[in-house]
Amino acid sequence: MKNNRITLKDLAKDLNLSPSTISRALQNHPAISDSTKKRVQKIAEELGFTPNSIASSFRKKKTQTIGVIVPRIDIHFHSLAISGIEEFAYNKGYNVTIFQSKDSLKREKEILKILQNKMVDGVIICLGIETKNCEHFKKINKLGIPLVFYDRVPTDFDANKIVINDLESAYLATEHLIKNGCKRIGHIAGSQSTDIFKARLDGYKTALKKYNFPIDESLILYTNNLSYDEGVQCAEKYLSNEQQPDGIFCANDYTAVSVIQVFRKAEIKIPEDVAIVGFSNYPISKIIEPHLTTINDRAFQMGEAATKLLIRQIEEKDDFIKSETITLQTELIIRESSFR
Amino acid sequence: MKNNRITLKDLAKDLNLSPSTISRALQNHPAISDSTKKRVQKIAEELGFTPNSIASSFRKKKTQTIGVIVPRIDIHFHSLAISGIEEFAYNKGYNVTIFQSKDSLKREKEILKILQNKMVDGVIICLGIETKNCEHFKKINKLGIPLVFYDRVPTDFDANKIVINDLESAYLATEHLIKNGCKRIGHIAGSQSTDIFKARLDGYKTALKKYNFPIDESLILYTNNLSYDEGVQCAEKYLSNEQQPDGIFCANDYTAVSVIQVFRKAEIKIPEDVAIVGFSNYPISKIIEPHLTTINDRAFQMGEAATKLLIRQIEEKDDFIKSETITLQTELIIRESSFR
DNA sequence: CTGAAAGCGCTTACAG
DNA sequence: CTGAAAGCGCTTACAG
Structure with missing residues (x-):
């Protein structure tokens, strides 16, 4: 059943040509005559010949x-x-x-x-x-x-x-909150040993500075994996804060979604009381209610x-x-x- | 810079052995002496030799x-x-x-x-x-x-x-609705030219029959792709029905989620007024509120x-x-x- | 326009 | 326990 693969050599024998010529004909090599090419292609088709790419890879080192x-x-x-x-x-x-x-x-x-x-x-x-x-x-x-x-x-x-451009994206997200009238803007950050999450925190801070907002460390919450569950914890922490934020930029969509859900349960209106921005444009961002403002990360x-x-x-x-x-x-x- | 790959032959020359022996030593062939194996492994390590799998694949046809x-x-x-x-x-x-x-x-x-x-x-x-x-x-x-x-x-x-077991899964999902007291159970179906969605519809009908429920075609809505948007359309259709369902088995989670959202906006309580079951256990099923009952499809x-x-x-x-x-x-x- | 020859880097049946 | 030889199926520089 196996090993009945047809090779260049088989075609060559059938057509009384050399394997070299068959090889070149199948690659449409300019030196081969059109009539030969046609004959070769025809018989290759008939016999169901398909080239062995492994042999070719091996030979060409590609x-x-x-x-x-x-x-x-x-x-x-x-x-x-x-x-x-x-x-x-x-x-x-x-x-x-x-x-x-x-x-x-x-x-x-x-x-x-x-x-x-x-x-x-x-x-x-x-x-x-x-x-x-x-x-x-x-x-x-x-x-x-x-x-x-x-x-x-x-x-x-x-x-x-x-x-x-993580930093710039975070900057824009934060600026968007500022321009929408938020005064106390929080950030849920990812692990700071990962550059992209460091950049997102940086972008957040840069925007605050640019608009002369104070940087309030109590509004910045750090997570390990930006998981949904960590998002829930962060949301609860915000709720127990003396002063709650009126806008939150989250370093991903999962935490943003969990914040939305925890806050709504606590009768906090989104976006009226707190505006939320996520990061990544995950499918859920278009499903959660209210639909989530986020950054398309161009995966x-x-x-x-x-x-x-x-x-x-x-x-x-x-x-x-x-x-x-x-x-x-x-x-x-x-x-x-x-x-x- | 390229082409400095080390081969079996190089190792053989270094150790005054034949390539055959090197090859066998590296494969831990029983016929090779332990001392030889050790020498070969040592020099392979030193020179950073790694076997060319393409050559091996080609030779072994594997x-x-x-x-x-x-x-x-x-x-x-x-x-x-x-x-x-x-x-x-x-x-x-x-x-x-x-x-x-x-x-x-x-x-x-x-x-x-x-x-x-x-x-x-x-x-x-x-x-x-x-x-x-x-x-x-x-x-x-x-x-x-x-x-x-x-x-x-x-x-x-x-x-x-x-x-x-699509049919059985759908049967269990529908039975679950029945056992929870639903009397008018709807189904949002996928394309009936796909076997798995046909089976899910079958399972739904089988359960109804088993429990002597009538099959009401007005409660079965057909979609092409079970997309979120089609789910929204189905939900609206249910709302405009003369008699609304009090339970819906959806052939996937997206349509289930859209039904939940449309119904909640229409002030219909879930699960009190209408119970919903989805299919697939997508991540969103654990996030949507209320959390979605669904089938783990074991992807x-x-x-x-x-x-x-x-x-x-x-x-x-x-x-x-x-x-x-x-x-x-x-x-x-x-x-x-x-x-x- | 076509062919003969060499060789890519392995593996393995055979021999010793 | 080790080696010499053949060969996997292609491609390509060289020759004509």
Whole structure:
């Protein structure tokens, strides 16, 4: 049943041509006559010949494969990014092999080794939480395999990166609250060992300063994972504060949603009493009532941009490796939770 | 910078051994002496040798790669399934190459061809909407590449399948409404050209019959995609009905959520006036208020089960291909939207 | 426009 | 316990 695969050699025998000629004809090589090409294509079709890409990859040292490492596939942000990666790669003739690091440094290293062995043409990666330095990426660089980081990117490592303007986005979100008349604006922050959440806190503070608002540390609440449950805790903390905020910029949509729900239960009106802004434009932001003002974080576009940059690096003949950082512009989506 | 990869031959020269011996030593072949193995492993480590898996795959005709085709990656159900696939495959030493069919039959066929050429060891697939027959899978079967379908599986094609008990789940959901005292139970149905949604409608009707409830066609509303917006339309239709339902079983969570929201705006109390049950246990079901009773559709476990079955087929030596259908048991998760 | 030859880096049946 | 040899199915520089 197996092993009945047809090879170039079989076609060659059938047509009394050499395998070289068959190979070239199928690649539409200019040196081959049109009549030969037609004969070859016809018989290939008839016999159902399909080229063995592994043999070709092996010979050419080019696999047309991109390795992708994400912390988890089932996080909406990443599944959107992967979708963008697959879509762009597919249209360019590349395949995508996917791995979850589960935020484990050990696993990240293992995966990198596999990717080297598999001779992928390039790697796209969003770093795991445990990853504090990038020693393990040096070898893959030395092998000449292009690398693009997205979202969670290294700071101490010269590399291709796709990011969004987190600081500016947070600034705009906060400014939006200010312009809507909020006087005491709180912030629910993510882990400050992660750059993007540090940037969001920075953006918040920058906006307050710019408008001559005091920075009130009692209005800034810190979380570990920005989980829904942590959001509930934060909301309750705000409720027990002496002075409650009249606007809150949350570093993601989950915490924003939990705040909305806790506050509404406490008979606090949103947006009238407290205006809320989230971050990420998760599907739930369009479903929760009131609909949530948030930042579109361009996950799909990040995937596309990463793949575009990577493929350019793969296909450029230049011997030296350049490093490029592309910053995608986010978008403040104003919905009912903040508009008054 | 490139092409400095170390090969077996290099190691062999360094140690005055043959490449055969190096190869065997690295595979921990029993015929090789321990001392030799140690020497080989030591120098491999020192020189940073990593085997070229492409060469190995080519030689062994085994790629340790599983091809996965899903309609879309960014649908939560599929990203969960993929997560299960990747997790299980990784632990078994397989890699996962992923494709989106975008529900296009043409693309599904293209992808299958790529997977054949890439010599994947097996394929896991959830059929696209356009796919009505399975002619295009016959060739891959003939090549001896094992195939496992999940969720949306073919009916006219003998193959390995992973499914959930849709009919029974729908039966239990409907029965739950009955037992909670609902007298007029509606159903929001998915496209009836898709088997799983047909089964859910069937389960609903079966439960009604079992408990001697009449089947009132005016209470069954049909949608194309079970989208949030269609759910809103259905809810409005129910509101304009002469007699409103006092319980609704929705074929997915999105429509259930939209019904909850529309009804609450119309001052209809949930679950007191109308009890709602959804299907899929999407993250939103735990966030919407009241929390949504729903069916856990075991997406992650489907991915795992599909991969487990596939790998068994790949690694079993038997020449004949067996077909197996595995039905995963779902779970009714009772939350506030239906409990009274 | 076509062909012969070499070789990509492994693995493995065979021989010793 | 180790080695020599063949070969997986392509591609491509070289020759004509």
